Amino acid sequence: MRARTGLLFVPYLLLLLAFLVVPIAGLVEISARNQSVTSIGGVGLTMANYQRVFEGFYLDIIFDTVRLAAIATLIGATLAYPLAYVIVRSQPLARTVLTCLVMVPLMTSVVVKVFGWFILLGRGGPAVRMLQKLGIEVQTLLNTEPSVVVGLVEFALPFMVFSLVPALDRISPAVEEAAANLGATPFQTFRLVILPLSASGLTSGALLCFGISSSAYVVPAIMGGHAVRMIAQQIYDDVLVAFDWPAAAAFSIALLVLLSVLIFAALRASRRATDV
Amino acid sequence: MTRPILNLVDVTRDYGNATVIGPVSFSAEQGEFISLLGPSGCGKSTLLRCIAGFEPVNGGRIELNGKDVSREAPHRRRVGLVFQSFALFPHLTVARNVAFGLRLRRTGKEETARRVGETLELVGLSHLADRYPAQLSGGQQQRVAIARALVLRPEIMLLDEPLSSLDAKLRLHMRRELRAMQQDLNMTFVHVTHDQDEALAMSDKIVVLSEGRIEQMGSPREIYDRPDTRFIADFIGSSNLLEISEIEPAGDGMWSVRLNEDQRIVIAADADPRQSGRHWLSIRPESLSIGGEDTVSGSCLTGTAIGHSYGGDRTEIFVRLDGAQSDAPPIVAHADRSFDGRVALTITGPGATFVRA
Amino acid sequence: MSDRRFSPLRRLFLVPAAAVLCFMLLPMTVVVLIALGESATYEFPPRGLTLHWFSNLLHAGPLLNALFLTSLPLALTVAAASLVVGTLAAVGLTRGRFLGRSALEVFFLTPVVFPQILLGVALFLLFARANVPLTLVTLGIGHVVICTPYVIRAVLAGIGGIDPRIEEAARNLGAPPARAFMMATLPLLRSSMLSGAVFAFIVSFSDVNIALFLSAGDTTTLPIRILAEMEWNNDPTIAAAATLQVSIISVLLILVQRFIGTVRA
Numbered sequence: 001m002r003a004r005t006g007l008l009f010v011p012y013l014l015l016l017l018a019f020l021v022v023p024i025a026g027l028v029e030i031s032a033r034n035q036s037v038t039s040i041g042g043v044g045l046t047m048a049n050y051q052r053v054f055e056g057f058y059l060d061i062i063f064d065t066v067r068l069a070a071i072a073t074l075i076g077a078t079l080a081y082p083l084a085y086v087i088v089r090s091q092p093l094a095r096t097v098l099t100c101l102v103m104v105p106l107m108t109s110v111v112v113k114v115f116g117w118f119i120l121l122g123r124g125g126p127a128v129r130m131l132q133k134l135g136i137e138v139q140t141l142l143n144t145e146p147s148v149v150v151g152l153v154e155f156a157l158p159f160m161v162f163s164l165v166p167a168l169d170r171i172s173p174a175v176e177e178a179a180a181n182l183g184a185t186p187f188q189t190f191r192l193v194i195l196p197l198s199a200s201g202l203t204s205g206a207l208l209c210f211g212i213s214s215s216a217y218v219v220p221a222i223m224g225g226h227a228v229r230m231i232a233q234q235i236y237d238d239v240l241v242a243f244d245w246p247a248a249a250a251f252s253i254a255l256l257v258l259l260s261v262l263i264f265a266a267l268r269a270s271r272r273a274t275d276v
Numbered sequence: 277m278t279r280p281i282l283n284l285v286d287v288t289r290d291y292g293n294a295t296v297i298g299p300v301s302f303s304a305e306q307g308e309f310i311s312l313l314g315p316s317g318c319g320k321s322t323l324l325r326c327i328a329g330f331e332p333v334n335g336g337r338i339e340l341n342g343k344d345v346s347r348e349a350p351h352r353r354r355v356g357l358v359f360q361s362f363a364l365f366p367h368l369t370v371a372r373n374v375a376f377g378l379r380l381r382r383t384g385k386e387e388t389a390r391r392v393g394e395t396l397e398l399v400g401l402s403h404l405a406d407r408y409p410a411q412l413s414g415g416q417q418q419r420v421a422i423a424r425a426l427v428l429r430p431e432i433m434l435l436d437e438p439l440s441s442l443d444a445k446l447r448l449h450m451r452r453e454l455r456a457m458q459q460d461l462n463m464t465f466v467h468v469t470h471d472q473d474e475a476l477a478m479s480d481k482i483v484v485l486s487e488g489r490i491e492q493m494g495s496p497r498e499i500y501d502r503p504d505t506r507f508i509a510d511f512i513g514s515s516n517l518l519e520i521s522e523i524e525p526a527g528d529g530m531w532s533v534r535l536n537e538d539q540r541i542v543i544a545a546d547a548d549p550r551q552s553g554r555h556w557l558s559i560r561p562e563s564l565s566i567g568g569e570d571t572v573s574g575s576c577l578t579g580t581a582i583g584h585s586y587g588g589d590r591t592e593i594f595v596r597l598d599g600a601q602s603d604a605p606p607i608v609a610h611a612d613r614s615f616d617g618r619v620a621l622t623i624t625g626p627g628a629t630f631v632r633a
Numbered sequence: 634m635s636d637r638r639f640s641p642l643r644r645l646f647l648v649p650a651a652a653v654l655c656f657m658l659l660p661m662t663v664v665v666l667i668a669l670g671e672s673a674t675y676e677f678p679p680r681g682l683t684l685h686w687f688s689n690l691l692h693a694g695p696l697l698n699a700l701f702l703t704s705l706p707l708a709l710t711v712a713a714a715s716l717v718v719g720t721l722a723a724v725g726l727t728r729g730r731f732l733g734r735s736a737l738e739v740f741f742l743t744p745v746v747f748p749q750i751l752l753g754v755a756l757f758l759l760f761a762r763a764n765v766p767l768t769l770v771t772l773g774i775g776h777v778v779i780c781t782p783y784v785i786r787a788v789l790a791g792i793g794g795i796d797p798r799i800e801e802a803a804r805n806l807g808a809p810p811a812r813a814f815m816m817a818t819l820p821l822l823r824s825s826m827l828s829g830a831v832f833a834f835i836v837s838f839s840d841v842n843i844a845l846f847l848s849a850g851d852t853t854t855l856p857i858r859i860l861a862e863m864e865w866n867n868d869p870t871i872a873a874a875a876t877l878q879v880s881i882i883s884v885l886l887i888l889v890q891r892f893i894g895t896v897r898a
Contacts, residue, residue, distance in 0.1 A: 008725030012718045012741060012781055019778050020744065023755030030758060082646035083653045089643040098654070100890050104883050105657045107832075109839030111856040112875045115863050116660025119667060119675045126677045157657050174363035177330055177639055180350040181357045182377035182428065186641045192376070194642075196367045208746065215748035218841055218860065232750045236845065239754055249758070252751050259748065330639035350639070 024256075031249035049250035058234070058251065065230045066258075068145065068220075069213035072152035076160045076209050077202060079153065084164035085194070089173070106158035114222045117151055118142065121223070143225030151219035156209035163208060167201025168194070203270050211259050231255050279342055281306045281464045282327070282432050286336035287346075289319075289326055289488075296322055297488040299336055304432065304481075307462040309455065311475035314485035315511065320468045321360075323485070324434050327466065328357045341431050356425030356433040360440060362417045364409040370420050371396070371405040377428045395427040398457070415446045422457075432464040439474060451478055472512050476500060484508055505632045509558035516564070516607045517631075518557040523550055531630075533557060535577075538599035541623065542575045549630035560627030564609035566593055569618040577621040582606060584614040595619055661879055668872035675867055686873035696874045698851075699858035704838055707769055707854065711776040712834035718777065719784025719833070720826055724814075726785075727792050738789075745782045749842035752778065757846035767849045775843040780836045784829035791825025792818070824893045831889050835882050 034044045052058055087098045105113065121127050121141035131138055141147055171194060179189040195202075217232035224230070231251065238248035280303035288298035297319045304310050312320040325331040327338055329350030337346045345353050365373050371392055378388045396402045399419040409417055418438060425433060438454070439447045455478045458465045469475050475482050476496040484491045484499065492504045503509035506517050522534040526542055531549060534540050535557070543557065572578055579597040583606075593615050594606040609621055663677060668686050670679025690696060726738055744752070756775050757767075765771060795818060803817035804810065844854045853861075855878055862871050 008728070009722040009737070009741070010725070012722035012785075013737075015718065015774075015778060015781070016740065016744075019756060019759075019774055020747070020752065023752070023759040026759050026762065027751075027755045079649075079653045079656070082649040086643055086646050086650040089640045096890060100887060101654055101658065103886050103890075104879070105661060107835045107839060107882050107886060108661055108879050109841060109856040109859075111839075111841050111860045111863075112664055112879055113660045115859060115872070115875055116663040118863060119663050119677055120660065122675075125675070154657060154660065157653070172361065172363060173640065174359050174361050175365060176642070177328075177350070178357070178359060178363040178365070178424075179376070180330075180639075180641075181328055181353075181355070182424065183351050183380040184376075185351055186645055188380060190642060193365060197365075211746060211748060215750045217750050217845065222860075222864065235750065235754055239757065239846070245758060248754060252754055255748065256751060325639070349641070 027249045027252055030245050031253050033246050035244055035246050049246045050254070052247060053250050053254045061229050061231055061234050062254065062258075064228070065214050068148060068152065068228070068230065069210050069216075072149050072156055072213045073206050073209040075149065075153045076156045077206055080157055080160035080164055080205070084161045084168055087161070087165055088168040102158050102161050105154075106162065110155055110216075110218045113154060114151060114218050117147070117154070117223055121147055121150075142223055143227040145224070145228055148220050148224040148228045148230075151223040152213045152216060155216065155219055156212050159208050159212060160205040163205025164198060164201045167198040171197045200270060203266050207263055207266050210262065214259065215255060278305060280304055280339075281341055282466065283339040283342075284327075284336070285339070287323070287326060287333050287338060288335035289322060289331055290334050295488060297326070300485075300488070300490055301336070302483050302490065302493055304464050304466060306464055307459075309458050309465045309478055309480045310467065311479040311482045312466065312468045312485060313472060313475040313482050313512075314470065314491075316470055318485040319488040320470075320485050321436055322488075324357075324436055324466065324468045327432075328355050328434055329353050354428070354431045356428060356430035358418070358421045358425055358433070358435045358438050360437040362409075362421040362441075364417055364420055364424070366409050369406050369408055370401060370412070373409065373420055374423045374427050376424065381428075391427050395423045398426070399423045414442050415450065418442065418450065422454075426461075432466060433458075435465060435467045437468055437470070439469070440471070447474075454478065476512070484511070486511075501626055502629055503558055503631055506556050506558070509629070509631050513560065514608070515558045515560055515627075518559070518607075520555050520557055520630075523555075523630075535597075536599040539577050539597060540575075541577060543623070543628050543630070545630055552630075552632065554630035554632050556631045556633055558627075558629050558631045559607075559623065560625065561592065561608045561610045562590075563623055563625030563627030564607070564621045565624040566595070566609045566611045566615055567620050567622070568615070569620065571622070572620040573622070575622070577607070579607065579619060579621065581615040581617060581619050586614075593619070595621065664872050665876045665879065667869050668876040670869065673869065675869065675872070686869040687877075689870045690873050690877070693870050693874070695853070696855070696858055696862070696870065699853050699855040700874065700877065703769070703848070703852055704855040707773060707776065708834045708838040711773055711780050711837040712830045714773070714777050715780040715784050715833035716826060716830040719781040719829060720788050720822075722781070723785045723788035723792065726789065741785055742782045744779045745786075749779060749840070750845070753843045753846035756843070760847075767847055767852065769852050772844060772847040772852055772854075775847050776837040776840060779840070779843065780833035783832040783836060784826070787825045787829030787832065788822060791822045795821050828889050828893045831885050835885060839878070839882065 031049050032045055032047070034046050034048070053062075083098075083102070087095055087102070090098060119125055123140045125140075127141050128138055175193060175197070176189055179193045180186075184192060214230070215232050216230065217236055220228050220230040221233055221236075235248045235251050235255075238244045238251065282304040284303065285301050286299040287301070289296050300323060302310075312323060314320045322331055326333050329345070329348060333346050337344045339345070340353065340355065365376065368376065374392045374395055375388050378391060383391070392405075393402065396405055399422055401416060401419050401423065404412065404416060409420065412420065422438075435454075439450055442450060451474060454465075467475075467478065476499075479496055481494065482496055482499050483493045486507055492499060492508050494502075499508065500512055503512065503515070509515040509517060518535055520533055520535060524532045525548070526532040529544055529546060530542050531545050532540065532542050577597055579595040579600070581593055582596050583594045585592045585594075590610045591612065591614055593609045593611050595609060596606050597604075607621065666679050667675055667677060669682055669684070670676060671681030671683045671685070672679060722741060726734065726741070752775065756771070760767060760771050799821070800813050800817045803813035808816060839856060840854070841856045841860065844857050848854050848857055855874060859871055859875050859878075862868070
């Protein structure tokens with residue numbers, strides 16, 4: 001019985017092997033090939049694609065991506081804390097309503113949200129008209145780094161909120177009262193008690209947000225236009241426009257390694273922090 | 277008279293339409309150990325939280341050392357609080373938990389170290405200074421919670437059911453230790469508990485609360501020996517409560533009491549119980565001496581022993597009084613052996629008092 | 634909301650939290666308002682109120698096809714497949730006592746955190762090199778990979794909340810192991826399975842990153858269609874389609890919350 005029911009997970013295991021592990025292995029393989037007009041998978045064996053990744057053009061994209069994702073993560077974490085805290089310390093009914101209100105943007109397609117920003121910040125949109133009334137002449141607020149950051153923050157925020165909520169939930173209200181009783185102002189309580197005690201949620205939320213932001217395609221593609229280029233845009237263009245699959249593959253693997261190193265480092269750091 | 281260190285004047289607290297406290301007034305002198313005692317839901321913890329500032333008061337005022345602190349934020353009140361759950365900071369070591377309040381007051385490094393060291397010594401935890409709360413036993417955690425509050429030298433200490441999360445043996449030990457510590461420091465302790473034994477054993481003064489109001493206030497002995505009401509007599513220790521149908525003066529501070537056609541008894545009382553509306557009689561089981569039918573005399577209660585329960589150092593005898601209503605609970609008396617059949621109950625101790633309904 | 638409980642920080646955070654919530658809901662609200670406005674362009678703030686753009690949607694072939702012929706049937710099928718595969722996997726994980734069980738659990742949940750864009754590329758290259766044409770099936774496979782973890786997570790949480798003694802009681806009453814599970818445990822998992830399936834549906838329904846690479850021509854999903862049209866056609870009908878998308882997701886989420894209780898995504 002035990003042995004047989006244990007096998008119930010095999011279908012999904014096979015699915016993951018065939019359509020997650022094998023395709024990534026394929027990526028690794030293509031990333032080590034030369035681009036070729038005769039064979040779509042590329043030919044030969046080379047490290048040239050990885051060399052290209054660390055050259056000017058691609059390297060700039062990596063730096064820009066890391067920078068924008070880091071800024072978006074930082075802003076996202078700052079904005080998410082008050083909301084997550086209010087959710088956790090609300091009465092059950094308010095908590096349910098607030099949870100639903102965060103859940104909807106979490107699950108809504110990023111396309112719809114970007115559509116909204118496109119109307120708000122784009123040509124002839126309300127934001128532009130308001131600035132024009134103030135005497136500031138702009139055609140559009142899109143196609144700038146700040147507009148991309150706005151999009152990334154809004155995209156990543158609900159993920160951050162839902163990472164913080166369980167961590168904040170574990171903090172007993174009595175501990176906050178104890179801090180106040182010992183003379184801590186509300187902000188001191190936040191800095192000295194709530195922040196350190198929710199560090200695990202902050203770390204996992206930040207990783208999630210960074211991962212989402214650094215691999216985002218739709219936000220930079222629509223809100224950044226030609227002014228901003230992030231990794232996912234370049235991968236998309238290499239695959240579907242330039243048909244330079246080896247370059248796209250090498251770039252993908254580079255992104256994957258970057259994120260893995262980051263996650264590994266964060267896990268080690270948090271393990272050391274909780275290892276008491 | 278010295279000025280009380282803590283003074284509550286007509287304090288009320290309500291949630292919307294429901295009044296949960298008050299009005300409540302009491303005060304505490306320097307060095308007094310006060311217990312707020314009552315069943316769960318009586319408002320004793322809420323009252324403590326009002327003093328600490330976690331619950332706003334809707335009326336009246338709370339004075340600390342002569343200063344009205346009713347509207348002051350919790351972090352500005354110099355009130356130490358030991359939480360029921362201890363509420364230690366799980367991410368800080370014992371020493372850093374204790375140093376927390378000093379850090380907020382920007383105390384110098386050396387002084388902080390010295391005071392933390394002294395306080396940990398006082399609670400006997402010097403050897404565990406570098407441990408985290410999760411590595412400590414319940415008793416040790418409690419000492420940290422006490423040290424954390426004491427190190428700030430608060431004007432008063434509040435303790436919210438501090439012993440209730442400890443096991444029975446440790447609880448008895450900590451009772452003595454807390455009391456000794458309080459007396460050594462000559463500090464005012466306000467202690468919330470639902471455990472009457474605890475309140476009787478530790479306190480200088482007990483404030484009994486029921487449904488948000490003070491039912492009676494006094495020394496443990498006063499509360500136990502001279503309960504004002506049926507509630508107190510029943511809640512503190514155990515008591516036989518009998519409704520009186522007639523009271524007549526019998527001279528010399530004695531009062532002749534008639535319970536029903538068959539039962540008449542003489543009880544001592546300083547004041548006329550009729551004037552304070554005391555129409556119930558409370559008799560402690562240990563103040564009833566029980567004898568066979570041959571011991572019936574002029575002033576005793578008579579009845580039939582209907583059962584007993586062995587309790588080690590004593591035996592409880594259940595007696596149905598003659599003329600009692602059929603649904604009335606039997607009288608309980610302590611004896612050193614079991615009894616059967618007709619018995620006589622004589623009052624021997626100080627434990628018979630007139631109480632209000 | 635009464636403030637019975639002491640929390641000055643909550644009071645301080647109330648206004649910032651509300652502002653953040655508005656920021657999060659702002660772009661979606663704009664899209665909905667554009668869809669309800671009378672203007673024939675993306676005019677904001679809108680003037681007048683009309684359902685014209687929703688009825689206009691019935692004549693907008695590509696959007697309509699993307700919704701009714703691709704996205705909805707795809708998401709339903711993916712939800713059903715994920716439900717089966719995911720429930721089996723979750724039950725297998727909790728029943729089996731074997732080495733590496735927790736590692737396997739982590740592996741099973743990786744698609745949630747794995748960059749979807751990379752999975753899209755990898756699958757695209759895999760199918761291209763194997764000469765597999767891109768159809769709803771290939772797109773569906775990609776979606777089942779990213780949706781199944783949501784079912785697994787919901788069912789694992791459900792199993793965790795069930796008293797194992799219930800199944801032991803069934804066995805004590807004479808049910809063989811498989812029947813004890815089917816009769817005692819499975820019915821209690823129904824709500825977890827349902828909420829997992831709803832999340833699988835939503836994830837498939839709003840996915841862009843996989844579809845970006847795996848949908849082509851007549852298998853274009855609604856999000857991809859909106860993405861392609863919104864920049865170039867200044868037409869509120871697109872906003873109406875997007876509004877429909879948001880509404881379906883919101884209604885599903887509210888139903889899950891209302892009838893199944895809080896499930897974290």
